Amino acid sequence: MKILVAMKQVPARDSLLRAAPSGLWLDEADLGFEVNEPDAYALEAGLQLRERYGGEVVVATLGPDRAEPALRECLAKGADRAIHIAADSPESFDPLATARLLAAACAPEQPDLILTGLQSDDLGSGQTGVLLAELLGLPHATLVMAIDAENGTLRVKRELEGGWFQHLSMPAPAVLTIQSGISRLRYATLMGIKKARSKEIRRIDAASLGVTPAPGLRLLRLYPPQRAKQTQFLSGSPAQQAAALVDKLKFEARVL
Amino acid sequence: MSGILLITEQNAGSWHRMSFEALGAALQLGTALNLPVHACILGSNVGPLAAEISAYPLAAVIALESGALAEYTADGATSALAWLVDQLQPDYVIAPHTYRARDFAPRLAARFGRSLLADVTGMRLDGPSPVFQRQLFQGKLTADYAFDSPAPNFVSVQAGSFRAVEPAAAGAPVESKTPPAAEIRQKPEPAFQEQGRAVDLTAAERIVAVGRGIREEGNLVLAQELAQALGAELGASRPICDNGWLPMERQVGSSGQTVAPKLYVAVGISGAIQHVVGMKGAACIVAINKDPAAPIFEIADYGIVADLFDAVPALTAALQSS
Ligand SMILES: Cc1cc2nc3c(=O)[nH]c(=O)nc-3n(C[C@H](O)[C@H](O)[C@H](O)COP(=O)(O)OP(=O)(O)OC[C@H]3O[C@@H](n4cnc5c(N)ncnc54)[C@H](O)[C@@H]3O)c2cc1C
Ligand SMILES: Nc1ncnc2c1ncn2[C@@H]1O[C@H](COP(=O)(O)O)[C@@H](O)[C@H]1O
Numbered sequence: 001m002k003i004l005v006a007m008k009q010v011p012a013r014d015s016l017l018r019a020a021p022s023g024l025w026l027d028e029a030d031l032g033f034e035v036n037e038p039d040a041y042a043l044e045a046g047l048q049l050r051e052r053y054g055g056e057v058v059v060a061t062l063g064p065d066r067a068e069p070a071l072r073e074c075l076a077k078g079a080d081r082a083i084h085i086a087a088d089s090p091e092s093f094d095p096l097a098t099a100r101l102l103a104a105a106c107a108p109e110q111p112d113l114i115l116t117g118l119q120s121d122d123l124g125s126g127q128t129g130v131l132l133a134e135l136l137g138l139p140h141a142t143l144v145m146a147i148d149a150e151n152g153t154l155r156v157k158r159e160l161e162g163g164w165f166q167h168l169s170m171p172a173p174a175v176l177t178i179q180s181g182i183s184r185l186r187y188a189t190l191m192g193i194k195k196a197r198s199k200e201i202r203r204i205d206a207a208s209l210g211v212t213p214a215p216g217l218r219l220l221r222l223y224p225p226q227r228a229k230q231t232q233f234l235s236g237s238p239a240q241q242a243a244a245l246v247d248k249l250k251f252e253a254r255v256l
Numbered sequence: 257m258s259g260i261l262l263i264t265e266q267n268a269g270s271w272h273r274m275s276f277e278a279l280g281a282a283l284q285l286g287t288a289l290n291l292p293v294h295a296c297i298l299g300s301n302v303g304p305l306a307a308e309i310s311a312y313p314l315a316a317v318i319a320l321e322s323g324a325l326a327e328y329t330a331d332g333a334t335s336a337l338a339w340l341v342d343q344l345q346p347d348y349v350i351a352p353h354t355y356r357a358r359d360f361a362p363r364l365a366a367r368f369g370r371s372l373l374a375d376v377t378g379m380r381l382d383g384p385s386p387v388f389q390r391q392l393f394q395g396k397l398t399a400d401y402a403f404d405s406p407a408p409n410f411v412s413v414q415a416g417s418f419r420a421v422e423p424a425a426a427g428a429p430v431e432s433k434t435p436p437a438a439e440i441r442q443k444p445e446p447a448f449q450e451q452g453r454a455v456d457l458t459a460a461e462r463i464v465a466v467g468r469g470i471r472e473e474g475n476l477v478l479a480q481e482l483a484q485a486l487g488a489e490l491g492a493s494r495p496i497c498d499n500g501w502l503p504m505e506r507q508v509g510s511s512g513q514t515v516a517p518k519l520y521v522a523v524g525i526s527g528a529i530q531h532v533v534g535m536k537g538a539a540c541i542v543a544i545n546k547d548p549a550a551p552i553f554e555i556a557d558y559g560i561v562a563d564l565f566d567a568v569p570a571l572t573a574a575l576q577s578s
Contacts, residue, residue: 094371096366124391131363219400220402222397231558255540
């Protein structure tokens with residue numbers, strides 16, 4: 001089974017985010033980056049399928065040069081090889097343009113299964129995987145939490161709203177978008193990190209893929225969110241904050 | 257047609273409540289742009305729902321019906337709706353940002369060479385053209401977006417962002433349409449819930465919810481002690497349940513419980529929208545977070561900006577001695 005995992009590198013979770021002066025993206029100075037968390041789960045799902053059914057796991061990303069360590073990390077966890085679709089400002093592509101570039105680079109691989117995260121932590125469009133399926137003419141399922149792949153048929157467990165689930169079958173090849181919690185994530189071992197150094201990262205220049213950007217979504221401006229409520233912030237030492245809060249909860253909000 | 261096509265959502269004859277928020281958004285955009293709004297309902301035997309929604313100020317209601325649509329599938333919904341969009345040629349297609357819309361709406365938009373503008377939280381006019389807002393970076397920043405692409409353009413709206421509207425007894429005409437048969441590759445099985453629940457968070461008067469800020473399973477005891485001092489149930493954000501530190505029945509949010517206690521104390525929770533939709537109905541929200549810019553403070557009544565490892569034991573002690 002040949003499994004392709006689409007992985008995006010995103011700003012690290014606890015970083016302080018500031019809009020760049022252009023208002024069109026972040027100020028990337030002093031910013032850390034990491035593998036998009038749902039994509040780590042997609043990779044884990046891919047590695048477990050390879051352990052069960054044999055085959056190969058290929059990781060693909062569309063990103064600038066700084067995305068390479070994220071690919072190395074996936075290789076260290078056990079992916080066999082990687083494809084780096086290189087572009088300087090990938091955030092300027094809208095979801096369909098992103099999916100077109102990924103589709104163009106990945107179609108020649110003819111994977112049996114494509115796994116993506118269900119959503120990126122930065123742009124959060126929640127659609128790249130579904131778009132890939134449409135562009136490649138493949139069936140798809142979203143919010144997938146478990147995968148069986150016997151005899152060319154996929155049977156997946158998907159999450160519905162409010163604690164409900166559903167099983168769904170479809171023929172392979174297909175695209176699945178993976179929900180977090182599918183299983184525990186593995187760490188890269190020292191051996192894995194060593195091996196990753198000699199694994200292939202094939203670099204493809206995004207501009208060479210013949211995808212002409214069509215007019216679509218345009219980001220006009222990034223800014224801090226507005227508050228819906230006027231939060232009362234409590235000041236002082238931890239003990240003072242706690243005492244003030246207890247007082248407020250008792251006599252102002254009357255919930256104690 | 258020039259106008260707006262609203263895609264509603266129903267399941268076995270019951271509305272998804274977000275249909276009415278999306279209806280609110282569609283009517284707001286329709287008023288702003290002076291465009292009529294058509295609502296469509298997808299399924300089989302949706303006549304009663306069509307009659308119900310025809311009481312809203314709509315230009316028309318379309319019951320898009322066939323046996324193949326009785327059970328939702330991505331292929332079935334995409335091809336039926338693509339057929340309808342092709343027939344109607346609307347300027348905008350609006351859907352609620354439900355799990356189901358996540359599943360088919362990007363595919364529908366791509367069939368027309370468009371990206372979906374997903375998860376919109378607001379809109380305004382900039383001259384003649386609409387500008388839409390959505391959250392980026394898990395709610396830490398907001399972004400304005402516009403469409404450069406010609407019609408049709410596709411938008412989904414986030415839960416809790418647009419007010420559901422009241423019916424106006426306008427009596428919109430209802431039209432039934434049958435889409436052509438399509439190849440459906442997904443074979444769905446009936447929906448199910450995991451084993452019975454031991455706690456019912458929806459009935460809790462007070463909840464202390466713990467998030468990734470707690471760092472390690474062993475630290476959960478801090479939140480447990482606070483919950484005990486408050487007479488509260490313990491809830492959690494998704495990553496805590498994903499890690500197996502607490503059972504999934506304690507997860508609050510779009511894929512877990514929707515709760516509305518008198519008091520909700522969010523400890524080390526950032527306030528991502530999927531969590532917030534599950535708890536913003538709480539009467540009083542307290543947030544404890546070391547990051548003053550955490551989105552949870554946008555909806556908190558009381559905020560403590562501090563390291564939770566200092567703030568939580570102090571609060572527990574204050575409650576115990578009061
Ligand atoms: C389709 C879908 C469905 C989802 N369903 C749900 C759902 O039902 N429920 C849910 O919760 N999530 C859900 N999520 C995930 C959601 O998007 C967020 O990823 C999640 O809620 C984040 O959890 P968190 O706030 O605990 O972690 P983080 O976002 O990592 O936040 C941790 C917070 O802790 C603070 N912190 C860290 N250390 C300290 C300290 N020492 N003291 C004080 N504060 C500290 C940080 O400042 C940060 O704000 C869903 C996502 C998707 C895409
Ligand atoms: N630039 C990218 N490179 C590789 N994969 C991506 C990229 N953008 C999105 N994806 C994949 O698509 C998923 C959904 O992203 P999004 O549609 O941006 O929410 C992510 O979890 C990734 O698996």
